[in-house]
């Protein structure tokens with residue numbers, strides 16, 4: 185690694201060197217290249233700036249991206265073979281650096297974060313969440329550096345392996361740091377022990393290895409001696425579905441526990457919420473977020489679509505604030521492409537997009553955006569012609585969108601198909617058609633499904649009975665998640681009870 189670790193303009197300014205960003209970065213990479221000769225690649229090295237992002241600090245996300253872009257351009261100019269973003273404590277800042285790298289050059293990018301003894305970063309992000317979020321955003325390898333010693337890093341690496349479709353990096357310290365009598369930092373592991381411990385790291389699944397604080401060439405020699413004959417873990421597509429927030433990841437399969445997407449953060453039909461949003465207030469939004477999480481929502485839908493406000497600004501504000509007060513992943517719900525993109529850019533996790541349909545213009549913009557930011561998306565089977573007229577047409581639209589998505593490198597595991605519920609009052613077959621769509625998606629396509637509930641019973645008395653019966657039937661037909669109001673106890677209880685009756689893993693404890 186070229187010693188360019190803190191050579192961003194913000195850190196250099198502390199030393200009055202902000203005008204020398206170019207010379208320092210270019211020069212240090214060039215010297216490193218000369219030293220390495222043809223024997224090694226040289227990575228341009230980046231880390232945190234020391235200044236905090238909004239809403240905790242005062243720095244804008246886009247400003248931080250610019251700071252990183254500047255440094256990265258000079259690292260590239262200096263001849264770096266790859267980029268390494270390391271010792272990151274904030275997932276948001278790691279995302280900013282990765283986005284900057286992707287938008288500046290085509291070099292491979294490694295990202296490693298630093299975890300405390302509790303397995304989380306200083307900002308509260310666990311290893312799996314860091315890993316999946318950065319992997320989805322396009323990092324070429326992700327892992328852990330610095331942190332504690334290699335013995336404590338084994339668990340972190342193991343947890344990442346379960347989700348990894350890219351190589352895992354491990355670059356621990358020489359044991360745990362402590363203060364020496366003269367106030368310096370000392371590490372408690374000698375080179376031999378370090379080398380032995382690193383074998384366990386390889387067994388845990390890491391395939392890119394190194395030493396951080398307290399290590400020197402002797403440690404690396406021992407590391408190589410102990411691990412070079414070991415067989416590295418196979419890196420392969422895991423085909424897992426998952427969503428993350430800054431501090432939590434949920435993963436799900438086609439037979440796992442039923443999930444509720446809380447629908448309440450949506451001003452449609454809510455006068456009081458509309459009034460608050462017009463005044464720029466977020467109190468009701470935060471109350472709704474906390475209440476829905478408490479009532480069992482696994483994901484929260486965020487929709488800021490109403491007249492008289494700046495929808496984009498409010499969407500971003502809502503994401504920041506909701507992300508701070510709950511740990512559920514978010515579903516970004518807007519009919520505007522630019523708002524979805526702005527939201528995904530700042531969202532500190534892997535989001536679910538609501539939604540992408542076969543409206544050609546929008547679809548062609550949204551699919552590459554979903555890929556770039558590594559999001560999952562809800563596939564809404566509508567087209568430029570409007571609602572599909574029958575089940576066959578619906579299935580045709582679903583297959584067309586999946587086919588188009590795959591052209592951009594998205595996979596079936598990135599997609600949740602909306603069953604598209606109509607009203608039985610208008611079409612007596614509406615429920616049956618949605619149930620068949622759900623069954624078809626699960627059994628024929630192996631794709632996850634979602635449905636709203638409110639449409640089904642429109643205009644009928646005692647709607648909750650119909651919605652509950654419908655939800656129960658949908659779960660039996662393989663529904664993965666529903667967008668609903670989790671404060672409707674009957675619905676949630678019926679859904680959890682359905683899972684129990686189907687004997688899904690973990691459903692018993694959840695029901696009780």
Ligand code: THG
Pocket residue numbers: 447448450452453454517538539562564602605634635636637638667669
């Ligand atoms: N599929 C997908 N997305 C969706 C839906 C879907 N998003 C919108 C909708 N359907 C689900 N969301 C809502 C949000 C609010 C209401 C219903 C569905 C709602 N609001 C009450 C009203 O309009 O009177 C207010 C109730 C309250 O205060 O909570 O009913 O099908 N992909």
